[in-house]
Amino acid sequence: MTRMLLWIAFGLAIQAAPGGAFAQETDVQIDEGNRLAAILRAGRTVVSSNQDLINDPGIGDKGLSGDAFLEQVTAAYVAANGVEPLGPDLTAEERQLTQAQLDAMAEIVDENQQLINTPDLGFKGFIPAVFARLVNERFGEKVGDIARVKVTAPPDLVRNRKARPDPWEASVISEKFLSPEWTGGQAWSEQVTQDGRAVFRMLIPEYYSASCLTCHGEPKGEVDVTGFPKEGGHEGDLGGAISITLYE
Ligand code: HEC
Incomplete structure (x- = not known):
């Protein structure tokens, strides 16, 4: 029994090593x-x-x-x-x-x-x-085939449909970036399996500054110079995110 526990401990130790790398x-x-x-x-x-x-x-x-x-x-x-x-x-x-x-x-x-x-x-x-x-x-x-870069946004803010968040991006935005506990500016990254491939994904939040609000600010719904309705955003609100994917 003791020996078995030792083996289990040993097995865990071995698994921990690649974790470090x-x-x-x-x-x-x-x-x-x-x-x-x-x-x-x-x-x-x-x-x-x-x-x-x-x-x-x-x-x-x-x-x-x-x-x-x-x-x-x-x-x-x-x-x-x-x-x-x-x-x-x-x-x-x-x-x-x-x-x-x-x-x-x-x-x-x-x-x-x-x-x-x-x-x-x-x-x-x-x-x-x-x-x-x-x-x-x-x-x-x-x-x-090596890397992808995309700018995405919370689903309700997306202007160009090509920028719509995929499920991973949407969940990081809603569960992390929009959570009241999230430290502003902090990025999120993790290893995920995508189409059977190990990939590294990273999402970096971006916030509206004053200069963004001529198009993305108030009054919500008013058409901006580009022809899109304004989102009613405020300075400091999460406006989008840069999404990085690195393929192994
Ligand atoms: C002149 C108006 C204008 C200003 C100023 C502006 N944007 Fe935008 N923004 C747009 C338009 C138009 C699009 C859609 C672009 C496209 O066709 O891909 C867009 C798209 C985006 C997107 C990509 C997601 C989407 O909705 O398609 C993000 C994120 C974004 N803007 C954030 C910002 C931030 C942050 C600032 C300030 C630093 C800013 N914008 C300033 C007009 C503007």
């Missing part, structure tokens, strides 16, 4: 998820800081080519993170994913030159959320 691997994946989100944010920031220029009806050629855009993304990333997006310390996979994100951004900006440079047109609908969706889709075409 697993935890380390998770740290690497969390870093990777945060990197993917940080690059996406840098891209959105650049669309945002050029929004007045993009929507200026008095200027035709805005000089905002894919290359010019990437220079600004690099600067925005350095300003926010203190290091270059393609610094020397990246692993081969990190480099591949970051390069794919940056390439996707340059392509989307290049493909939208005609829209961006349309003379005599004010608001063009080339806003951070649309840019992010197009970039994430292009990123998926490039490296979707």
Whole structure:
């Protein structure tokens, strides 16, 4: 009997060992998820800081080519993170994913030159959320067997049906991010099995700031400049989440 208990204890000890390795691997994946989100944010920031220029009806050629855009993304990333997006310390996979994100951004900006440079047109609908969706889709075409990035939102806030949360995202949003006990800004990540595959999933909450409310704020139901009814959101409310999937 004692021997049997020992064997059980031994068995547990053996099982615990890979658990440790697993935890380390998770740290690497969390870093990777945060990197993917940080690059996406840098891209959105650049669309945002050029929004007045993009929507200026008095200027035709805005000089905002894919290359010019990437220079600004690099600067925005350095300003926010203190290091270059393609610094020397990246692993081969990190480099591949970051390069794919940056390439996707340059392509989307290049493909939208005609829209961006349309003379005599004010608001063009080339806003951070649309840019992010197009970039994430292009990123998926490039490296979707390794990683996916998506921006989603609580179901009642979703504007574009492509952004609708899947069951995992919906449950993290409702059970964690919208729970009164949740620490604001805290991300959630876990290993899950999806279609028989082990995948790492991470969801990073995003909150409305004052600048979001011209479109997502009050009065609820009033149509915003993009043609969507406003959500009636307030500063600090959960507005959405960046969803990262890493395939093993
Ligand atoms: C100029 C109006 C405008 C502003 C300002 C704006 N948004 Fe949006 N937002 C939109 C539109 C339009 C979409 C749908 C984009 C698409 O077609 O994918 C959207 C989509 C989103 C989504 C993706 C989910 C969905 O509903 O499709 C999130 C999350 C989001 N916005 C959050 C924010 C946050 C946070 C801010 C402020 C930092 C912000 N938005 C500022 C107009 C705006």
